[in-house]
Amino acid sequence: MLAGLQRGARERAVWRRAGLTTNYAVAFAVKAVDVDVVAVYPITPQTTIVEKIAEFIHGGELRAELIHVESEHSALSAAVGAAATGARTFTATSSQGLELMHEVLHIASGLRLPIVMAVPTRALSAPISIHNDYSDIMNARDAGWAILIASTAQEAYDTVIQAYRIAEHPDVQLPVMVAYDGYLMSHTLEPVELYREEHVREFVPRRGRRNVLDVRSPITLGAFATPDNYYEFKYQQEAALRNVEGVLREVEADFAARFGASYGPLEAYRLEDADYALVTYGGAATGNARVAVDMARERGIRVGLLRIRLYRPFPSAPIITALAGVKAFAVIDRAIAYGSPAPGPLYKDVAAALYMEGLTVPGISVVHGIGQRAMYVEDFYGVIKMLAEGASTDKVLFLGLRE
Amino acid sequence: MTYRTIRDLPREELFAPGHSMCAGCGAAIAMRWLTKVAGRNTIIVNATGCVEVTTTQFPHTAWRVPYLHVAFENAAAAASGVEAALRVLASKGLRAPSGEKVVVVAGDGGTYDIGLQSLSGMLERGHKVLYVLYDNEAYMNTGIQRSGSTPKYAWTTTTPVGPHIKGKVQWKKDIMGIVLAHRVVYAATASIAYVVDLANKARKALDYSEEGPTFLHVLAPCVPGWRYPENKTVEVARLAVETGYFPLYEWERGAFRLNPPSNTHMDKSRRRPLKEFLRLQGRFTHLTDQEIAEIEAELDTYWNHLAKLVQAYGQ
Numbered sequence: 001m002l003a004g005l006q007r008g009a010r011e012r013a014v015w016r017r018a019g020l021t022t023n024y025a026v027a028f029a030v031k032a033v034d035v036d037v038v039a040v041y042p043i044t045p046q047t048t049i050v051e052k053i054a055e056f057i058h059g060g061e062l063r064a065e066l067i068h069v070e071s072e073h074s075a076l077s078a079a080v081g082a083a084a085t086g087a088r089t090f091t092a093t094s095s096q097g098l099e100l101m102h103e104v105l106h107i108a109s110g111l112r113l114p115i116v117m118a119v120p121t122r123a124l125s126a127p128i129s130i131h132n133d134y135s136d137i138m139n140a141r142d143a144g145w146a147i148l149i150a151s152t153a154q155e156a157y158d159t160v161i162q163a164y165r166i167a168e169h170p171d172v173q174l175p176v177m178v179a180y181d182g183y184l185m186s187h188t189l190e191p192v193e194l195y196r197e198e199h200v201r202e203f204v205p206r207r208g209r210r211n212v213l214d215v216r217s218p219i220t221l222g223a224f225a226t227p228d229n230y231y232e233f234k235y236q237q238e239a240a241l242r243n244v245e246g247v248l249r250e251v252e253a254d255f256a257a258r259f260g261a262s263y264g265p266l267e268a269y270r271l272e273d274a275d276y277a278l279v280t281y282g283g284a285a286t287g288n289a290r291v292a293v294d295m296a297r298e299r300g301i302r303v304g305l306l307r308i309r310l311y312r313p314f315p316s317a318p319i320i321t322a323l324a325g326v327k328a329f330a331v332i333d334r335a336i337a338y339g340s341p342a343p344g345p346l347y348k349d350v351a352a353a354l355y356m357e358g359l360t361v362p363g364i365s366v367v368h369g370i371g372q373r374a375m376y377v378e379d380f381y382g383v384i385k386m387l388a389e390g391a392s393t394d395k396v397l398f399l400g401l402r403e
Numbered sequence: 404m405t406y407r408t409i410r411d412l413p414r415e416e417l418f419a420p421g422h423s424m425c426a427g428c429g430a431a432i433a434m435r436w437l438t439k440v441a442g443r444n445t446i447i448v449n450a451t452g453c454v455e456v457t458t459t460q461f462p463h464t465a466w467r468v469p470y471l472h473v474a475f476e477n478a479a480a481a482a483s484g485v486e487a488a489l490r491v492l493a494s495k496g497l498r499a500p501s502g503e504k505v506v507v508v509a510g511d512g513g514t515y516d517i518g519l520q521s522l523s524g525m526l527e528r529g530h531k532v533l534y535v536l537y538d539n540e541a542y543m544n545t546g547i548q549r550s551g552s553t554p555k556y557a558w559t560t561t562t563p564v565g566p567h568i569k570g571k572v573q574w575k576k577d578i579m580g581i582v583l584a585h586r587v588v589y590a591a592t593a594s595i596a597y598v599v600d601l602a603n604k605a606r607k608a609l610d611y612s613e614e615g616p617t618f619l620h621v622l623a624p625c626v627p628g629w630r631y632p633e634n635k636t637v638e639v640a641r642l643a644v645e646t647g648y649f650p651l652y653e654w655e656r657g658a659f660r661l662n663p664p665s666n667t668h669m670d671k672s673r674r675r676p677l678k679e680f681l682r683l684q685g686r687f688t689h690l691t692d693q694e695i696a697e698i699e700a701e702l703d704t705y706w707n708h709l710a711k712l713v714q715a716y717g718q
């Protein structure tokens with residue numbers, strides 16, 4: 001019944017079906033939400049987003065100011081200025097660009113500005129690599145931004161639209177990053193259903209904020225805080241970020257009613273009766289893991305997959321629920337947390353969440369896809385077999401590494 | 404509008420007292436006059452530095468106009484975003500236009516050095532912003548370290564006076580030359596000792612900012628950084644001009660003009676001896692006569708350069 005209703009809503013909301021790269025899908029989302037200011041600096045694999053947005057603006061399809069900044073540091077700084085002036089603001093970057101922005105990431109969240117940024121993820125120098133992994137986003141994970149990681153072009157489109165509702169929500173008022181696989185998604189064509197823009201704009205209405213520069217009621221933004229006050233600012237910021245999970249659910253319920261789609265903070269696949277679980281994020285790893293799960297299931301191994309979509313704030317409760325019943329799990333990370341207790345950044349989060357709940361489910365920290373090293377279904381299947389055989393005492397696996 | 408005397412300036416104080424700038428701070432004086440001229444219809448974007456730290460200590464603020472501080476090196480970029488947002492929001496009917504002026508306030512470190520890139524970007528893109536550089540010739544907020552603006556031989560904490568090397572090794576950077584290379588419509592130097600000149604330049608720069616970016620380079624002496632008694636700020640600032648150390652001039656639509664009293668200083672005999680400016684300041688007490696002569700020679704070269712500008716672009 002609900003599914004039927006949602007299908008009806010979707011049919012009314014869809015404007016057209018197109019073959020789009022995820023980058024272009026993101027640009028269409030930016031246009032649909034009627035962004036006012038865009039400040040972006042070119043970097044592979046982000047660049048085609050800003051190229052598409054420039055086409056929209058120069059073609060008269062989007063009324064926005066495109067600020068051709070001279071660096072990513074200035075891109076986010078200009079976005080901060082624009083958002084502080086009350087504009088709906090967008091930026092995007094990858095890799096070195098996100099590193100260059102790092103200082104301003106914390107300022108954007110500290111000033112509680114609802115900027116949305118797309119991050120087609122990419123490996124970090126040195127050696128320089130233009131190819132994919134998630135090192136860039138993982139370095140930005142504790143900067144006070146909400147982080148959502150999409151796994152399809154459609155999801156990225158939907159998520160950018162939802163991101164504005166979340167960022168501008170009065171209980172949140174924080175910037176949001178929407179990440180996805182650079183190249184593997186950013187430059188890969190997928191079918192995408194684009195919505196009628198009036199429907200999108202109804203879903204993301206303009207709402208006033210108090211932290212806006214206005215000569216009619218002057219405020220000081222970016223004040224200097226002594227030890228007497230600094231902590232309270234930062235605690236409030238943390239509390240607001242923690243509101244995101246609930247707000248996401250609320251926003252997604254409305255999104256589902258209007259557009260017939262929802263994703264949740266995480267996506268479980270064949271997990272209900274699973275003895276083992278793979279945990280991962282993004283497009284390619286999820287796709288491969290899903291096929292590997294199906295293969296294993298055919299061979300009688302009860303394994304499921306958990307895809308983390310909301311990465312910050314970390315949705316500990318549903319992750320614990322999903323993993324509490326399994327005998328063992330493996331987290332497939334596409335970044336290295338150098339020198340950490342485990343090399344996988346997500347693994348550390350999952351392990352901490354389980355530990356805090358008093359659970360000691362055995363887990364393996366798997367690293368793969370570094371610098372876009374090809375990830376094969378067999379690699380993932382091999383991990384499942386290791387879990388099922390319980391033979392391995394390895395807690396850490398660097399997969400795909402040449403001998 | 405032209406201000407003829409200080410009495411023509413608005414009485415309203417938009418830079419409130421109670422901030423924690425040092426007694427005798429030249430930058431504080433600059434802020435007071437600047438905000439008077441700019442008026443309530445102004446948004447300030449401030450770079451990290453003395454002015455920012457001393458005027459915005461939560462829960463207090465010295466700013467009676469909207470104020471944004473983002474970081475040290477990006478005030479020009481943040482102001483670009485503010486200005487772009489004002490324009491597009493007005494054109495989309497999302498914000499009632501009120502013709503606000505966007506004014507950057509940044510120190511020499513935030514301008515000559517770490518902020519040079521974002522300044523250049525803002526100037527090149529043509530944002531309608533007035534950029535005010537308050538130049539106290541060092542990183543004062545962090546405790547008097549050398550910047551690209553610090554003059555040669557000056558003592559700072561990172562250019563100490565030792566038996567091996569005495570003070571700063573390099574010359575002061577020509578920031579106005581860099582700004583003018585961007586072909587801005589209006590740029591001027593000013594001094595807190597010449598208030599009416601400063602106010603008129605601020606007025607012009609604000610008016611011209613309707614066409615594109617404008618720039619004001621204000622020399623703002625610093626009591627602890629230059630090491631002079633706190634009641635001597637205006638005197639030091641005046642001597643900087645009278646000795647020809649800091650000439651007052653303006654670029655207006657491609658025309659170059661020296662302003663009084665600097666307009667008489669092409670004739671070197673009309674300048675007071677440089678020593679009078681130097682000897683008031685502890686940062687220069689170690690200078691030998693030979694080093695002073697070297698600084699004088701460099702100043703003469705600079706004045707020759709200005710003479711060429713007058714020849715080529717003077718009215």
Ligand SMILES: Cc1ncc(C[n+]2csc(CCOP(=O)(O)OP(=O)(O)O)c2C)c(N)n1
Pocket residue numbers: 451452453454475476509510511512513514539540541542543544545550
């Ligand atoms: C990226 C970064 N580097 C260094 C600093 C430390 N810092 C803060 S203010 C400042 C000096 C500011 O100098 P200037 O721009 O000349 O302003 P003043 O303090 O002299 O008024 C420095 C080095 C910083 N805040 N940010």
Ligand code: SF4
Pocket residue numbers: 423424425427428429430431453454457539543544624625626627628
């Ligand atoms: S250190 Fe210098 S610039 Fe800073 S407040 Fe004191 S006098 Fe002003």
Ligand SMILES: [Mg+2]
Pocket residue numbers: 510511512538539540541542543
């Ligand atoms: Mg300084």
